[in-house]
Amino acid sequence: MRFEFSQEQFQFRDAVRDVLAKTCQPGDVREAWNNQTGRAPSAWAALHDMGVLAMLAPTEAGGLGLTELDIVLILEETGRCALPEPIVETALIAAPEGWVNGTDSASVSLPESPFGVWTDTCASVVTLTADGVRVAPRESVRLTQRESVDGARRLFAIDMGSTAPIAPVTSTALAFRRGVLGTSAQLLGLADRMIEMTVDYVKEREQFGVKIGTFQAVKHHLANARTKLEFARPLTYRAAASLASRDALASQHVSMAKVQSSDAASLAARVALQCHGAIGYTTECDLHLFMKRSWALERAWGAANWHRRMIAQSLFERL
Amino acid sequence: MNVVVCVKQIPDPSVPGQLEADHTLDRSAKPILDESDSFGVEMALQLVDAAGGGEVTLISLAPNGEVSGLRTALAMGAAKAVLASDDAFAGTDALGTAKVLAKCIERVGDADLVLAATESSDGYTGTVPVQVAELLGWPALTFAKKVDIADGVVTIQRQTEAGYDVVQSSLPAVVSVTAGVVEPRYPSFKGIMAAKSKPVDNVTAADLGLDGQVGWAGARQSIVKVEQAPARLAGEKFEDDGTAAEKIVAFLEDLKVI
Numbered sequence: 183m184r185f186e187f188s189q190e191q192f193q194f195r196d197a198v199r200d201v202l203a204k205t206c207q208p209g210d211v212r213e214a215w216n217n218q219t220g221r222a223p224s225a226w227a228a229l230h231d232m233g234v235l236a237m238l239a240p241t242e243a244g245g246l247g248l249t250e251l252d253i254v255l256i257l258e259e260t261g262r263c264a265l266p267e268p269i270v271e272t273a274l275i276a277a278p279e280g281w282v283n284g285t286d287s288a289s290v291s292l293p294e295s296p297f298g299v300w301t302d303t304c305a306s307v308v309t310l311t312a313d314g315v316r317v318a319p320r321e322s323v324r325l326t327q328r329e330s331v332d333g334a335r336r337l338f339a340i341d342m343g344s345t346a347p348i349a350p351v352t353s354t355a356l357a358f359r360r361g362v363l364g365t366s367a368q369l370l371g372l373a374d375r376m377i378e379m380t381v382d383y384v385k386e387r388e389q390f391g392v393k394i395g396t397f398q399a400v401k402h403h404l405a406n407a408r409t410k411l412e413f414a415r416p417l418t419y420r421a422a423a424s425l426a427s428r429d430a431l432a433s434q435h436v437s438m439a440k441v442q443s444s445d446a447a448s449l450a451a452r453v454a455l456q457c458h459g460a461i462g463y464t465t466e467c468d469l470h471l472f473m474k475r476s477w478a479l480e481r482a483w484g485a486a487n488w489h490r491r492m493i494a495q496s497l498f499e500r501l
Numbered sequence: 502m503n504v505v506v507c508v509k510q511i512p513d514p515s516v517p518g519q520l521e522a523d524h525t526l527d528r529s530a531k532p533i534l535d536e537s538d539s540f541g542v543e544m545a546l547q548l549v550d551a552a553g554g555g556e557v558t559l560i561s562l563a564p565n566g567e568v569s570g571l572r573t574a575l576a577m578g579a580a581k582a583v584l585a586s587d588d589a590f591a592g593t594d595a596l597g598t599a600k601v602l603a604k605c606i607e608r609v610g611d612a613d614l615v616l617a618a619t620e621s622s623d624g625y626t627g628t629v630p631v632q633v634a635e636l637l638g639w640p641a642l643t644f645a646k647k648v649d650i651a652d653g654v655v656t657i658q659r660q661t662e663a664g665y666d667v668v669q670s671s672l673p674a675v676v677s678v679t680a681g682v683v684e685p686r687y688p689s690f691k692g693i694m695a696a697k698s699k700p701v702d703n704v705t706a707a708d709l710g711l712d713g714q715v716g717w718a719g720a721r722q723s724i725v726k727v728e729q730a731p732a733r734l735a736g737e738k739f740e741d742d743g744t745a746a747e748k749i750v751a752f753l754e755d756l757k758v759i
Contacts, residue, residue, distance in 0.1 A: 190694065193572070201687050232689050234690070
């Protein structure tokens, strides 16, 4: 099989990259750590205006009727800038099913990722459980804020009360796979950004009279991180293609994507921290914005080990 | 009202540029829309909207039939484009470019207004808009930071060092706009998808009746030599003997920063 993104898919990505370069700079993410919502409203408004939030919504509902394969590169961009917005939950999970409309946002929780994100600012709250999907307006659920390693990514325990499921278990499975895919794509973007900013740093920082990027030990660290990332990318793109075509192995493929993208982001964060030296440990350095987002996402929607078990299970089932 | 916008597709400025052996810019990579032209496209879209009818047409001179930058502007909302692309255009100088654009404008036929950036981000000659106006025999209004159209008259605020002049002219006219004129819209995904099917009229030197008048053959200027830009000089240091603040203020005033 020959797999290649279309020119149009690259155009979507480039357009979103341009917009986020203006609306979601590190200063905007830093602002989200300190404001009342944890979010970046101008970026959200721009993404809505472009049509990103309605990409997967059906055309009869005013959406663009596109697929997971059309949005995966865009979600990678949202990771690259550590966008503090529930874009995966809204554009990839809730909007395609009509669980949220317009500029509204959705917060999603599930057993493998029990806390909702930015829930207090979302219009719709969705929980994915073993007996189906529950959806409720924010006003009707009880929220308890929890601590988060990522100061922008506000976490909430959700009590839906007696809300009954509105969609069957098959919807739960699809929504879960979409969440795993979207999170994997964001981890790719985060890893890419951390490697990029570290490469820039080691080209600037001097020690022993030379740029530290000239040391082979530093180069090898960064090359290892880049290699890990480049092996994770095709798995994530395949997972998107499998979901878009409703491939029978889609579940296994999204798990593979999450394993590799989590491991790639984990290594990129560790290498970036080490190569930055002491400044990397400070909150004044932008690195922490990306590193902490990646720590949070590595564990969201099932950590790498959980997904490894899922892959093993599905392989044994096929024997 | 019909507005024609001159747009240039340039090598991505974020990638280090390369020169060919003949000292021209290497344009083999996929070009992008010159950001300075996005302001003209946005201005044109707003003027057509305000007029309640008409359309925006793009014209561009580019090698290898390149349309990627044009598609960006079409995605913003322009209706169609004329692309002049022909090996015979290689080596065209600023006046030759103006001849091509003027012929393209005549080919569009029903333009009430032509908009252009004040200069491109890769060539910086800054002469093309007025040359186009001269070739068309139309008025040229330059450095517009605000453009209004009413009753067949275009009124601009022309940016000056001290403020702005108000300049008026009858239509049709050529107006060059500065980067601050409007905030360009983001292309929507619907726009990107629609841009694929918008018509692009590909024209050659022969189609425009410019054989032999453009390209290296028609160029009145040649690049004799290319040198590295001089290294940036160290800034001026003021030792604070109690008068440093005054010196800094005078320095900034001299630059017209304050």
